[in-house]
Amino acid sequence: MSDLLTLFPTFPLTPPVSNLLNFIGDARLTTADLVALDPMSISRRLPSQLNTSLLELKSLQRTLVEHIHADIARLSSLPPPRTITTHSPTLDRLLNKIPTQAITEFAGESGSGKTQILLLLTLTVQLSPSRGGLGRPAVYISTEAPLSTLRLIQMKNYISRDLPVGEQPTTDKVFSIVCSDLETQEHIIRYQLPVLVQKFNVGLVVIDSIAANFRAEFERPMNRNKKLRSSNTSTPSSSPSSSSTGAPSAGARHGSQMAQRGKEMVRLAATLRHLAINHNLAVVVSNQVSDKFTPSASSRTPLSSSSSARDRDDDDDDIMSLDFQLKWFAGCDEGLEGGGKIPALGLVWANLLATRVVIRKSEDPKTGESRRSLRVAYSNRALAGEEVGIEVFEGGVKSVNDGGDECS
Amino acid sequence: MASTSPLPSSSHRLPTLSASQALSTSQSTRSRISTGSQELDKAIGGGLSRGKITELCGPPGSGKTTLGLQSAANALLSGDGTRVVWIDTSHPLPVSRLGAILSRSGDPRELFPNLQTIRTPTLAHLLTLVVHPLPTFPPENTSLVVIDNVSTPFTVAFPPGMEEEGGGGGGKVKTEPVGVRRFAIMGDLISALGKLAGSKGVAVLLLNQMTTKVIPGVGAMLIPSLSSPPWTTSLNSRLLIHYNKTSPSLLADPDDTRLSQIRYVTILKSNGASHSSDSSRPVTRLQIQETGVGDVKLVSEASPAAPAMKAYGFARGKRKRGLEAEVIPGSDEEGDGESDGNEDEGSAGECTSGRRQQRVIDSAQGL
Numbered sequence: 001m002s003d004l005l006t007l008f009p010t011f012p013l014t015p016p017v018s019n020l021l022n023f024i025g026d027a028r029l030t031t032a033d034l035v036a037l038d039p040m041s042i043s044r045r046l047p048s049q050l051n052t053s054l055l056e057l058k059s060l061q062r063t064l065v066e067h068i069h070a071d072i073a074r075l076s077s078l079p080p081p082r083t084i085t086t087h088s089p090t091l092d093r094l095l096n097k098i099p100t101q102a103i104t105e106f107a108g109e110s111g112s113g114k115t116q117i118l119l120l121l122t123l124t125v126q127l128s129p130s131r132g133g134l135g136r137p138a139v140y141i142s143t144e145a146p147l148s149t150l151r152l153i154q155m156k157n158y159i160s161r162d163l164p165v166g167e168q169p170t171t172d173k174v175f176s177i178v179c180s181d182l183e184t185q186e187h188i189i190r191y192q193l194p195v196l197v198q199k200f201n202v203g204l205v206v207i208d209s210i211a212a213n214f215r216a217e218f219e220r221p222m223n224r225n226k227k228l229r230s231s232n233t234s235t236p237s238s239s240p241s242s243s244s245t246g247a248p249s250a251g252a253r254h255g256s257q258m259a260q261r262g263k264e265m266v267r268l269a270a271t272l273r274h275l276a277i278n279h280n281l282a283v284v285v286s287n288q289v290s291d292k293f294t295p296s297a298s299s300r301t302p303l304s305s306s307s308s309a310r311d312r313d314d315d316d317d318d319i320m321s322l323d324f325q326l327k328w329f330a331g332c333d334e335g336l337e338g339g340g341k342i343p344a345l346g347l348v349w350a351n352l353l354a355t356r357v358v359i360r361k362s363e364d365p366k367t368g369e370s371r372r373s374l375r376v377a378y379s380n381r382a383l384a385g386e387e388v389g390i391e392v393f394e395g396g397v398k399s400v401n402d403g404g405d406e407c408s
Numbered sequence: 409m410a411s412t413s414p415l416p417s418s419s420h421r422l423p424t425l426s427a428s429q430a431l432s433t434s435q436s437t438r439s440r441i442s443t444g445s446q447e448l449d450k451a452i453g454g455g456l457s458r459g460k461i462t463e464l465c466g467p468p469g470s471g472k473t474t475l476g477l478q479s480a481a482n483a484l485l486s487g488d489g490t491r492v493v494w495i496d497t498s499h500p501l502p503v504s505r506l507g508a509i510l511s512r513s514g515d516p517r518e519l520f521p522n523l524q525t526i527r528t529p530t531l532a533h534l535l536t537l538v539v540h541p542l543p544t545f546p547p548e549n550t551s552l553v554v555i556d557n558v559s560t561p562f563t564v565a566f567p568p569g570m571e572e573e574g575g576g577g578g579g580k581v582k583t584e585p586v587g588v589r590r591f592a593i594m595g596d597l598i599s600a601l602g603k604l605a606g607s608k609g610v611a612v613l614l615l616n617q618m619t620t621k622v623i624p625g626v627g628a629m630l631i632p633s634l635s636s637p638p639w640t641t642s643l644n645s646r647l648l649i650h651y652n653k654t655s656p657s658l659l660a661d662p663d664d665t666r667l668s669q670i671r672y673v674t675i676l677k678s679n680g681a682s683h684s685s686d687s688s689r690p691v692t693r694l695q696i697q698e699t700g701v702g703d704v705k706l707v708s709e710a711s712p713a714a715p716a717m718k719a720y721g722f723a724r725g726k727r728k729r730g731l732e733a734e735v736i737p738g739s740d741e742e743g744d745g746e747s748d749g750n751e752d753e754g755s756a757g758e759c760t761s762g763r764r765q766q767r768v769i770d771s772a773q774g775l
Contacts, residue, residue, distance in 0.1 A: 031532040068536040075527040259569025322628035328651040354499040378469020381502035385668035
């Protein structure tokens with residue numbers, strides 16, 4: 001099936017197109033192909049017994065190009081992005097608020113407060129535009145623990161304290177969906193979410209967390225493969241890409257699984273972005289983190305007096321290695337040498353985000369109290385690098401630097 | 409049949425340009441758009457050249473968009489109602505940041521009307537826009553077209569792992585592997601962009617993301633997401649922006665400059681000449697700030713800004729583990745002419761000594 005109708009559902013299905021559509025799909029011609037190829041090459045790819053006239057294909061291409069040009073004009077004239085406040089002046093400044101039409105990620109370990117921020121946003125999105133919201137409801141898709149209603153009510157009561165009755169956020173306007181596996185998740189996001197968004201004019205879609213189902217489906221079997229590989233020591237190790245042998249090696253299977261995971265992530269992000277742009281809504285997701293294992297963490301610090309033996313193991317060599325560059329865009333740069341925690345799902349996912357925010361949790365050596373700090377790892381609209389301490393409180397999450405608005 | 413419209417009378421006469429005229433126009437400053445970093449401009453011959461394609465690739469957060477915004481701002485600020493077209497394929501243009509950059513030396517409200525933003529969320533949209541351009545694209549007096557970014561539409565249309573399910577399908581109809589179509593469409597796009605740049609005299613800036621490629625025995629390396637010999641050939645300049653460690657002792661005013669804002673640009677190709685060996689690749693430093701791109705002030709201007717480092721290449725047989733799990737084999741297909749891993753030991757050795765020397769300089773200046 002060609003992607004023509006998925007991409008352009010309003011494309012007119014008049015006779016030449018409707019007759020050809022199935023053949024176009026069979027020939028695996030995508031809409032991009034139909035645009036890029038000349039009619040002669042299109043006709044060569046269609047079954048020869050079809051006898052399509054070049055003229056017909058030419059007119060199909062012309063209609064398609066005109067249709068897409070109209071779509072580009074429509075998309076380009078959509079209203080500009082809006083923003084949602086976090087209810088904390090410091091965080092608003094640091095993040096430049098939460099934008100619509102883009103995917104924003106909050107990554108951090110469990111208990112770092114990322115869910116708290118997401119919950120808070122489901123309420124602030126309901127505030128009127130003059131108070132920093134969009135005046136629209138939110139959808140909360142949870143893949144781990146279900147929505148914590150009690151906590152949400154607590155936050156709602158706090159936020160509503162000094163708001164007139166009509167302008168208070170309500171829990172009625174937070175739609176909650178639970179997806180416990182990847183298949184459900186994909187179905188819900190692809191087919192049900194657009195309907196919900198359309199029906200209730202949703203302004204914010206939250207997914208908490210994006211990683212859970214991907215990791216559950218793709219990482220566990222990976223471990224099983226690893227075990228299989230280690231128990232079967234006679235298997236010659238082969239590169240992940242060589243799958244030509246009759247029984248694919250564990251490495252190849254793992255490789256294709258990673259490819260499959262990448263494909264699902266790309267699809268998911270494309271669907272979310274499509275929703276975000278067409279409905280001018282914000283997509284905010286949380287991500288888990290995993291430990292990063294760096295063997296030479298301690299030996300790297302001294303810049304001078306490097307013995308040749310140590311130099312061989314020095315990471316500085318591969319400046320363009322994933323390991324080396326990852327430290328920065330994973331949000332753990334020079335301040336956090338070595339064993340930092342990196343957001344899950346890898347580079348493919350990282351490339352699909354507009355903003356990544358990383359929350360770190362550390363323990364105060366004296367008091368034993370846990371401290372949380374938040375920083376922008378990268379963003380196309382806010383400057384990365386600055387780190388602020390945050391704390392979770394009755395009304396959600398605020399920066400330790402806020403202070404001022406507490407007294408009012 | 410498409411009726412052949414009568415040619416406008418003016419096209420009967422071919423406009424001619426003498427070689428010396430051509431040289432002087434190509435060398436005039438008006439034909440270049442500053443990237444905001446003087447060091448980088450100098451390294452690529454004065455800025456982004458009009459009539460040519462420049463590609464900027466880098467990992468997330470390396471500052472691709474900021475460099476694009478700064479170049480757009482510089483083009484807008486050059487006066488005479490110069491226009492800029494910004495094509496976004498994934499996330500919308502951050503207007504507030506462009507405003508902040510523009511307000512450093514102009515009035516954003518006066519200049520914004522000269523900026524046209526176009527959205528092409530899928531590959532089909534992007535191809536339609538560029539391969540079948542409307543007569544109004546790009547508008548008169550456009551000096552710069554930025555595509556932010558050019559790789560996402562390809563990632564969505566040809567997701568990782570798609571090559572595997574290609575070819576075999578169909579049955580009655582013979583189909584070519586999906587990977588082949590990807591390269592063909594990349595070729596169509598880049599040649600259309602080249603035509604657009606050349607015929608309209610606009611500078612085209614492509615922002616390209618990175619993907620991973622596993623080098624056996626080395627580990628996962630980052631390579632530009634879109635890359636093929638015809639693609640690379642069509643680029644006038646190819647810049648790689650990336651992170652690296654900076655010794656605070658090198659900075660002129662360490663209190664003013666934040667290390668996390670410093671980026672490195674390795675010039676893989678400039679003005680048609682590719683720098684194939686690692687040691688000959690110029691490297692410049694720049695700084696990503698709230699108000700755009702700036703130069704990094706170093707302690708001594710005499711010290712080489714570009715340590716002879718191996719910025720884009722593969723290490724000597726060094727084994728690396730850890731993140732191989734994150735590698736997507738589907739993206740390994742890039743026939744990147746530049747990334748052949750068979751590097752002779754000699755040049756690697758040279759590099760190492762150069763780097764060590766640089767380290768000595770670094771540490772000497774720290775004392």
